Amino acid sequence: MAAKHTTRKEDYSKWYNELVQRADLAEHSDVRGCMIIKPYGFAIWEKMKEVLDQKFKDTGHSNAYFPLFIPKSYLSKEASHIEGFAKECAVVTHYRLKNAEDGSGLIVDPDAKLEEELIVRPTSETIIWNSYRNWIQSYRDLPILINQWANVVRWEMRTRLFLRTTEFLWQEGHTAHATAQEAQEETSKMLEVYADFAEHYMAMPVVKGRKTESERFAGAVDTLCIEALMQDGKALQAGTSHFLGQNFAKAFDVKYADKEGKLAHVWATSWGVSTRLMGALIMCHSDDEGLVLPPLLAPIQVVAIPIYKSPEDLERISEKFEALRILLKEKGISFKYDDDDNRRPGWKFSEYETKGVPIRLAMGARDLESGKVELARRDIKSKEVVDFEGVADFIENLLGEIQEGLFNKAKDFRLENTTEASDYSAFKKQINKGGFVSAHWDGSSETENKIKAETQATIRCIPLDQKMEDGICVYSGKPSKGKVLFAKAY
């Protein structure tokens, strides 16, 4: 079966598109650029949400919900924000349809034109800060630590499932603070939450860094990010956390009175991750046979398949697996027993391989006799026969081992694909090969733009652990204070 599918080597992009659909994660809808997230894909997203939501609550945040629609005029209030966001968006102009008088069908009722057009939110800073104005009077009302899980719309011309879609799902944190320092600490704290999630749950190593001025969020004073490396050597921005300074507080006139009664503008942050993480998860670990999922985010961690000729064998195998199900449930391990007799074992093996189930068990009549079970690992495609007795403990340990193994493999890959370049011709060669290229940069947007135009590489970030050292810019030859990370990116 596997041979029929496009491999990563043949065409990475096609491999990805095919995989998303054959693992039943998502598909395109008839609505341009909007995807349908199918149950298996959504189950992975739900696991991500659950973990992140708990982390947000553990760090003191509450969820709330703000309107889908933003009045057009709000978008213009923060000058740089509008330049970055408002242009490509869905605009609601009318609020009613009616039957055409000529019987030709439904038409937009021209009498139901809105006085002010509404924009389907591309992000919610403006509508949220417009509310915060009424919520904040004194220092006692601060900090406000709110998160929202929502759908947002950005009218994209070229879309790819999960990676870039017109509508996508995300969470957006929006916090308000009395001091710049507190807001900056929040910005860093949430970046750490994202990095911890990426590394410990997605098993995806990330570089924590700071965006250059030209790559900053529209309206931010400082944008922190986590950057991951995909198997084709392209980087992917997996999450961002912004220090917004007083920009939105000033645009929406949000002030607080301190203990002495003195009025000052409030300090802000915003931070978000989206269904784009699904794309990152898929591209980070999967192989030519199908999806590979880290156990902590796999909707099914263990699948068991009976191999039988007689109903008696099936019954005895089912009893064994039922006992195992109970043991695994106690350990919080999700288990699926697939005894559907419309499908043959071979079909099932291939199905769960495609879907990236970390551990597959199979038991036949001979295993029954000998007290054994066949155990296959999805990540390294190994197979072994183990004692059925004690297999629950074995599985529990193995899931931890797989989780760690995936992270280490991805980390080794990143290490092998991170190089240093000291002159521009080497730089270009390395960028074309793929991976992160660490190089000195003179700090100017001009140089950054020229490199981008000539090589398609962007500065992914100035790593937070950047070593301060004098050097020579790889492009301009001007002085540099330290190396930054370049790559082609999604």
Next chain:
Amino acid sequence: MAAKHTTRKEDYSKWYNELVQRADLAEHSDVRGCMIIKPYGFAIWEKMKEVLDQKFKDTGHSNAYFPLFIPKSYLSKEASHIEGFAKECAVVTHYRLKNAEDGSGLIVDPDAKLEEELIVRPTSETIIWNSYRNWIQSYRDLPILINQWANVVRWEMRTRLFLRTTEFLWQEGHTAHATAQEAQEETSKMLEVYADFAEHYMAMPVVKGRKTESERFAGAVDTLCIEALMQDGKALQAGTSHFLGQNFAKAFDVKYADKEGKLAHVWATSWGVSTRLMGALIMCHSDDEGLVLPPLLAPIQVVAIPIYKSPEDLERISEKFEALRILLKEKGISFKYDDDDNRRPGWKFSEYETKGVPIRLAMGARDLESGKVELARRDIKSKEVVDFEGVADFIENLLGEIQEGLFNKAKDFRLENTTEASDYSAFKKQINKGGFVSAHWDGSSETENKIKAETQATIRCIPLDQKMEDGICVYSGKPSKGKVLFAKAY
């Protein structure tokens, strides 16, 4: 404090509007008809979601996500559906803004007009059944049991927080089946899920019934519902479950091959509850002092307030409550210790009363000496001093008692406010007094419409446990087969 607020007797509707805002549940946004759900309100909604979502999963359903936008032409495909839904809706006509050439600000770019307008989903039957066509080939693909948590938009002219808003949050189940019987069983099963949730979690008794033809969902063959009675004697439809027959399968040409290879149209259901349940929850239990929440949906079940003069007292009281917090956590009881020294105890008492926290504890220096704690119940406003030793067990039992007490109180209220009417003049009098009126009806839409025009009462439902008995229609004097439930409604 309480005296300043509108009471239920004075003006029920004003009492509700004030309460939603002073308990910090939600507020109006600047966008017409769209609400902001504030953290405390959203925490209650999250609890509802969590319980319902688990119930959906326990009954075999999976979550998925379909696009926010529906092409205009889809809405016309199912004839009765469009009549019921598509008219009052948000219409996206353009996908870009631009800066006006005269510098006057942002305008809609006339060059970015969509070929076909997109409708912000008022409900998702059409876009989902358009997808199911590709998902269903054979009986092996059935049933499809999918739920979606989403925001939807219906352009309402008169809105009220939670009860009727332009944008609201909801879940919509959409299932596909091989036979009519299986779909009908699903319709009933989900109604039971809703009824169980309403009664056992919301502590809100409901009547399970069937809508009359004129009150049916647009596109449904049969609509089941749960109806609750609010404290002002008006009914509220709290959830619906629809048997859609083959209407959407025919409109979107969704067929499956049975075991013999014969093609037939698929049978469908859909079912939903929304943030309207928040309105029902508030109106069912709350009193003039504030919110009353059933313990199973209360974000904070127990709040503890220290009353102290010296830092030493505070420290000793804090130690006691910290020990209690650990005990309650083990029992899964949510606990808040409010030692904020910017607020006085009296302010806090009033605050948690307004917010409906079921149990409030207070401890002072004298309680410390005597090993006691003061415990106040929000539901019946009782106060007693109990031994601190063993208070965790006491609280655990009490929360169950409160939950049951709220349900019984609401059930008694409904019983007292459900009357029978055998002639029309009595009927009118009873309807004006409020509550459910059980009366014979001749089964015609004509009679139903006349009663509605003359009294504003609608047939809330034909109860599922309706007794079949010959009678005389309360309005027309024509023969009737059984009594139905009338009421004025939200």
